[in-house]
Amino acid sequence: MSKLLEIEKLSISFSQYFKGLEQRELKVLSDLTMDVDDHEILAVLGSSGSGKSLLAHAILGILPSNAKVSGSIRYKGKEMDDELKEELRGNKISFIPQSVNNLNPLMKVKEQAIGYIKDEKDKEKIIKKQREIFNQYNLSEEVDEMYPFQLSGGMARKVLISTALLNDPEIIIADEPTPGLDEEAVKETINNLVELKEKGIGMILITHDINTAIETSDRIAILYLGYVIEITDTKNFSGEGEKLLHPYTRSLYRALPETYFELTEGHQPSYQNIPKGCPYHENCSRQIRECHYELPELREVNGTIIRCFNPLGEGD
C-alpha cells in the first residue's frame, strides 16, 4: 500500500457581498486533512449543500476563479500545482460527476467518451478500448450513437463510469454516484465501484448518504460545517456504534432508521454562522471549557483520527 493522494490542511473560501459593498468570507471547507491509498475507498460524508463537491473540484483544479484555496494536495508525495493537476486530470485522476447534466447534450455518447484525439493512429486503439469497456458495462453498440437525453438514469451512470475508466486512472473521485437511481441501479453502481477498488484503484467517494458510504467504503471521513471531525474505519459503523468516538458521528449512526432512530437535540447551523471553537460544541453533550474557545486539532485515538477534546470511549 502506498499513499496515492494526500490532502493537508486544505481550506476553500469564497468572498460574498452581504450589505451593500461590505464583503465577508464564506468558508466552505476548513482545514481538511485526509489521504487515500490504492485498493481503498474513502467516503467523504457530509450533509447536502455543504460544498463537498468543491473538494473534488479542488483536487482536479477546476474551482471557479473567485475561490480562495490554501493548503496542499500531494500526488504520490509530489506537490500538485496547477500544471500537474492539469496533466493528471482525465489521465491518472478521473472524475465521475454527479449527474447526466455533465454530459454534452449535443454530442453522441461515443464521441464524448473518447474525447479529442490528435493522432489518427491512436484513435483506432482508443475506440477499441472504449468498446471493450462499454461491453463490460453492458452498453451495446447502439448506445455509442445515442445522445445523452436518450439514456436512462442508470445507463447514463454507466456511461459516466466507463468514460472515467478509459485512461486507466489510478485515482477516481466519485461525486454522489447513487442518488436518483432506483434500488437495483444503486446496488449495481455500488458493485461497480467496489470492483474497481479491488482492481487497485484508490477512490474518494463523496456522498451524503450514510448507507452508501457504509456499504462501499473502507474508511469514512465525516464532515461537519466543512470541518473533518472524524476519519474512522467503516467497520466501526456497527453494533451500537460504541467504536465511534466523536459525539456527532455516533448520533448520526444511532439516528439511522435501521439502528435506533435515536433523537439528539440541536441542529447544524448554516455556514454564515459557524460558531467559534469546536464547530459542534453548541450541540454537544460532552462539551468542556476548551470547546468554546479553541478549535480542536485532528489527532489519533485508537486508530481513529478525530477532532475532539473530549471524545467518547467504548463504554459510553
Add this chain to the structure above:
Amino acid sequence: MYLNANNISFSYRKNKPILKNISISIPDNKVIGLMGDSGSGKSTLCKVISGYLNNYTGTITIDNELIDKTGYCPAQLIFQHPEKTMNPKWKMHKVLSESWNPPQELKDTFGLKEGWMNRWPSELSGGELQRFSILRALNPNTKFIIADEISTMLDTVTQVQIWDSLIDYCKKNKIGILAVSHDKELLEVIADNIVLFNDINKL
C-alpha cells in the same frame, strides 16, 4: 375522520396516464407510508391530493365531503426542497406568517429560534428551512399533512428530530400524515401502515 382519494387518474400528456384508478385512504390518527421507485408518480399523487393539480378524474373527500377546490386546502403538502418553496425576498417571519403565527411553544417544539425570524432564506441551512416549511403547513385549518420525501436531503440526526416533532404534534391534534419515501427502513419506523405505490397504481 378520513381523507379518501377514490379512483384518481391523471396524465400529463394525452393517452399517457401516470396515475390510474388510485384509491387511498388516510385516517386522521395515523401515519400512512407510501413507498415507490423514483419516477413512478408518487409526487404527482401528492400534488393531486393537496390541490396543486386540478385536471384529474376521480374524487377526493374528507369525511365524505368533496374538498373545496378554492380556498385553503385542508391537505397540505410539504416538499422535499424547502428552499424552492420560499420567496427569497421575504424574511423568515414573513414566510411563516403568510400561513399563520404559531404560538411560541410550538416554535420551541420544532426548534425554531427567535434569531432566525429576521434572516433571509438563503441564510439558513436546509434542515432549518425544512422546520419552517413544516410549521408553516401546520396551520389550524390543516387536517392532513402530505409529506413528500421531506427528510431525504437531511442528515440522519435532523431526520429523527423532524419526524419526532411532526408525528408527536399530529397525533395530539388528530392530523393524518401521508409519508412518501423510497426509504423502506425509515417508513418501517415512522409509519403505522405501509402502502406500495405500484400496488395501488393500476397502470
